[in-house]
Amino acid sequence: MxxxxxxxxxxxxxxxxxxxxxxxxxxxxxxxxxxxxxxxxxxxxxxxxxxxxxxxxxxxxxxxxxxxxxxxxxxxxxxxxxxxxxxxxxxxxxxxxxxxxxxxxxxxxxxxxxxxxxxxxxxxxxxxxxxxxxxxxxxxxxxxxxxGCFATAAQLALYPLRNAGVADIPALFGVTGSSGAGVHPRPTTHHPARANNLFAYGVLHHRHDAEVLQAWRGWTASPSATARLMTHSGPFVRGIHLTMHATVAPEFAADAGARYAGAYAGRPFVRVTEQPPELTHAVGTNVALVHAAGNGVTGEVQVMVALDNLIxxxxxxxxxxxxxxxxxxxxxxxxxxxxxxx
Ligand SMILES: NC(=O)c1ccc[n+]([C@@H]2O[C@H](COP(=O)([O-])OP(=O)(O)OC[C@H]3O[C@@H](n4cnc5c(N)ncnc54)[C@H](OP(=O)(O)O)[C@@H]3O)[C@@H](O)[C@H]2O)c1
The missing domain is CATH 3.40.50.720 (NAD(P)-binding Rossmann-like Domain)
Structure with missing residues (x-):
């Protein structure tokens, strides 16, 4: 080929x-x-x-x-x-x-x-x-x-929730490494500005919102459904770590880990883990590591995704x-x- x-x-x-x-x-x-x-x-x-x-x-x-x-x-x-x-x-x-x-x-x-x-x-x-x-x-x-890289992490967190009775706006807090900004140096990717730093960008209007909303609205068949990315630049080169918080039907939350495992059963590049994933376990691979935890009383779920932004x-x-x-x-x-x- x-x-x-x-x-x-x-x-x-x-x-x-x-x-x-x-x-x-x-x-x-x-x-x-x-x-x-x-x-x-x-x-x-x-x-x-x-x-x-x-x-x-x-x-x-x-x-x-x-x-x-x-x-x-x-x-x-x-x-x-x-x-x-x-x-x-x-x-x-x-x-x-x-x-x-x-x-x-x-x-x-x-x-x-x-x-x-x-x-x-x-x-x-x-x-x-x-x-x-x-x-x-x-x-x-x-x-x-x-x-997009953030959009991939966000959608892998959201997808299993499409029939989960989401009761609020899922909040998706993510941190990316500097390689996400490409090869040409900029003030926000310059090493001294980045190495020991953490800052938000794209507040309430990150570009990847567009594709995340497209998917979320399609999956939920609800043209006004929304989800919110909260994007940050972190002091590392590769990878994205994203944590989602949402409120869903308590019976889904009570069984969150198994529901996520079921949603990605047989998919070779999503690994649903027993523990919250670490970035360095995903960097260098094509695997998205996903961990889901839930509270069957309040209906809260918290889902972490770690992946390599360039892979x-x-x-x-x-x-x-x-x-x-x-x-x-x-x-x-x-x-x-x-x-x-x-
Ligand atoms: N970085 C990430 O984590 C990431 C993740 C997902 C998606 N993306 C997307 O993927 C794309 C590339 O990202 P990147 O981070 O690799 O950007 P990048 O490092 O800035 O690289 C883009 C490359 O395109 C080349 N180029 C532009 N016009 C060209 C042309 N007409 N012919 C040949 N080469 C051309 C440029 O090199 P020359 O000037 O030498 O041609 C440059 O090296 C972007 O649209 C980005 O949004 C990036």
Missing amino acids: RIAVIGAAGYVGGELLRLALQHPDITEVVATSRSQAGRPIAEVHPALGALTDARFAGLTPAEASRGQDVVFLALEHGESSRVAGEVFDAAPGLVVDLAADFRVRDLRLHESYYGVHAAPEFVSRFTYALADVLGTELRGAEALAAP KGAGGQALQAMNLALGLDEAAGLRLAAPFPC
Whole structure:
């Protein structure tokens, strides 16, 4: 299988390359970059030196997409909209976008978080690819919009509650590492500002709210249902730790652990744990660790999710969704154990 990763010099692109170069069904990988064209991939992503001596190609998205089985777009927000037309015209077998451009079907909802959509005509071609929930329903999709990292953690916490009689607005408190902000340094990702610090951002209006609301409203069949992300930047590089609090029917809360285990039974990349998960047990893997606790008297549930933002929240989930869309083994290329301690 031949694939192209467009935007391969970024963090998500680098992680996709690492996984794709070890995927048993992928035989050829084209990696493009505007700024790094011609440079060895291993100079930009030193950890990939053991896997490849190839160089970044300076191809346009159209050139890179021609003749490919799968094209991954790992571009900054807005760039996917700019290049989607030429990518589709090149007719690759499958397009997988990792940016937010095509995640939200309702244009009004999208635009209330992201502003005017630059390529609304392509939105309906994409299937929102929350792989751990949709599973084989992704088979045959022509284009996949990979969920955001916070949005993945939030939705995995919310999904088992869709029939739980939720009585309030689920509150989703999450902390992300600095790699969530991409390869280009910014004041909020600079080491001295970040290393011993913790701060909130996107207060009451984080962009991932849009896709979380889309899913939650769909699952509950309630167009006005809401859920609230509370996003924070933490003093670590990789991973997201999210804690959800909600009030549900007491009989659900009394049995919360078993209900969550049941909701994800048979899903290879969600592990429902007996204890609250630790970030370092998920980092480096495609697994989301989920723990649910409940109070059968008050109906309160508290659910923790730990995942790797660049794998489960980006490149790993995208490959998992690709495997599902193409009818491959869902876990191909994704059986990763975490290095610990890290
Ligand atoms: N970081 C995360 O945890 C995370 C998780 C989930 C989803 N995402 C999403 O995934 C996307 C990539 O994220 P990231 O963190 O990897 O960002 P990033 O580190 O800023 O990388 C984006 C890359 O896109 C490249 N690029 C832009 N336009 C290009 C073009 N026309 N052709 C080739 N390369 C191009 C840029 O490199 P050149 O300038 O060299 O071309 C840059 O290296 C974003 O939309 C982000 O929201 C990120």
